Amino acid sequence: MSLYWSDLVASLTPYVPGEQPRLPDLVKLNTNENPYPPSPRVLEAIRQEIGGGLRLYPDPEAARLKNAIARYYRVLPGQVFVGNGSDEVLGHAFQGLLKHDRPLLFPDISYSFYPVYCGLYGITQRTLALNDRFEIDVDDYLNAPDCGAVIFPNPNAPTGCLLPLAEIERLLAGKPDVAVVVDEAYIDFAGQESMSAIALVDRHPNLLVVQTLSKSRSLAGLRVGFAVGHASLIEALERIKNSFNSYPLDRLAIAGAVAAMEDHAYFESTRAAVIHSRERLVRDLSDLGFAVLPSAANFIFARHPDHDAGELASALRARSIIVRHFRQARIAQFLRISIGNDAQCAALTTALREIVGDPRNESP
Numbered sequence: 001m002s003l004y005w006s007d008l009v010a011s012l013t014p015y016v017p018g019e020q021p022r023l024p025d026l027v028k029l030n031t032n033e034n035p036y037p038p039s040p041r042v043l044e045a046i047r048q049e050i051g052g053g054l055r056l057y058p059d060p061e062a063a064r065l066k067n068a069i070a071r072y073y074r075v076l077p078g079q080v081f082v083g084n085g086s087d088e089v090l091g092h093a094f095q096g097l098l099k100h101d102r103p104l105l106f107p108d109i110s111y112s113f114y115p116v117y118c119g120l121y122g123i124t125q126r127t128l129a130l131n132d133r134f135e136i137d138v139d140d141y142l143n144a145p146d147c148g149a150v151i152f153p154n155p156n157a158p159t160g161c162l163l164p165l166a167e168i169e170r171l172l173a174g175k176p177d178v179a180v181v182v183d184e185a186y187i188d189f190a191g192q193e194s195m196s197a198i199a200l201v202d203r204h205p206n207l208l209v210v211q212t213l214s215k216s217r218s219l220a221g222l223r224v225g226f227a228v229g230h231a232s233l234i235e236a237l238e239r240i241k242n243s244f245n246s247y248p249l250d251r252l253a254i255a256g257a258v259a260a261m262e263d264h265a266y267f268e269s270t271r272a273a274v275i276h277s278r279e280r281l282v283r284d285l286s287d288l289g290f291a292v293l294p295s296a297a298n299f300i301f302a303r304h305p306d307h308d309a310g311e312l313a314s315a316l317r318a319r320s321i322i323v324r325h326f327r328q329a330r331i332a333q334f335l336r337i338s339i340g341n342d343a344q345c346a347a348l349t350t351a352l353r354e355i356v357g358d359p360r361n362e363s364p
């Protein structure tokens with residue numbers, strides 16, 4: 001606390017990002033980064049952009065990037081907004097679309113940044129409990145007595161569970177008077193076919209879909225996110241952005257992000273590799289007695305019936321493997337484990353086998 005702080009600053013409870021320790025030989029499975037490097041074309045495009053041109057401001061509209069995203073998703077450039085990571089895009093959505101007199105609804109277990117934005121922007125929030133399979137029940141939202149807007153991640157974080165598009169469409173159709181933001185940070189890992197709710201934006205003017213290049217395109221360090229929705233929702237975000245920072249994406253970020261959206265082959269092969277590793281890891285951990293929620297993301301959410309999750313996380317850390325453990329009601333016995341490359345997944349499985357023992361090797 002300081003004499004110089006505003007009342008707002010004094011009232012904030014900021015988000016705490018997953019730790020980024022810089023230790024050699026660390027198996028880092030705690031922040032859902034992609035284990036594969038960005039596309040070589042991305043690195044080449046960024047190199048090409050380095051030069052005297054950095055003297056000049058970037059395009060405030062980032063038109064090249066909006067066009068590339070619009071081409072990829074077969075929407076109009078006027079239906080696309082881009083920002084400095086999807087966290088910034090979400091922030092603008094909270095301020096510009098989700099703040100109303102009636103409360104913003106989101107799941108009790110979801111992205112822990114949402115309550116932080118509510119605090120920053122003075123938004124009334126109400127959380128609705130996931131069902132006992134840790135799924136979003138759309139009826140809870142449709143039946144909520146008081147609803148100013150809705151946001152949820154899909155797949156949800158940190159559970160990894162996917163809400164089918166038909167259920168999202170039922171919500172959109174049942175609540176046509178409220179904005180619904182679907183945070184698709186992990187949607188590219190849901191399957192080879194696109195499961196994105198972007199397919200619904202032309203039919204539902206209340207839908208904003210937010211995505212990021214941080215996870216499925218291996219660019220967490222470049223900070224690029226985007227939103228797709230009806231042009232009037234996009235205009236709301238542009239009005240906030242142009243009242244806050246006209247140049248959220250720098251020249252290197254625009255060049256790299258365009259190349260990332262255009263390198264289809266690299267994107268398809270790395271996401272297929274992550275999905276494949278996830279399926280194998282689910283089998284291996286299930287064999288060790290873990291219960292693993294069905295994951296459509298680049299992480300899994302797992303618990304062991306006989307071992308405390310906090311103790312498992314510490315035992316893994318002692319072996320230089322870090323995973324995420326949330327000391328939060330309902331999920332305190334779960335670990336969220338990012339999907340690494342094959343060597344990292346194997347190191348995790350080996351360590352957990354040492355810690356919990358292999359039930360198949362135990363005599364009855």
Ligand SMILES: *Cc1c(COP(=O)(O)O)cnc(C)c1O
Nearest residue numbers: 085086087111153185212214225
């Ligand atoms: C990682 C993540 C984001 C933020 O991604 P950035 O684009 O890196 O800011 C947003 N929502 C969810 C649910 C995430 O897990």
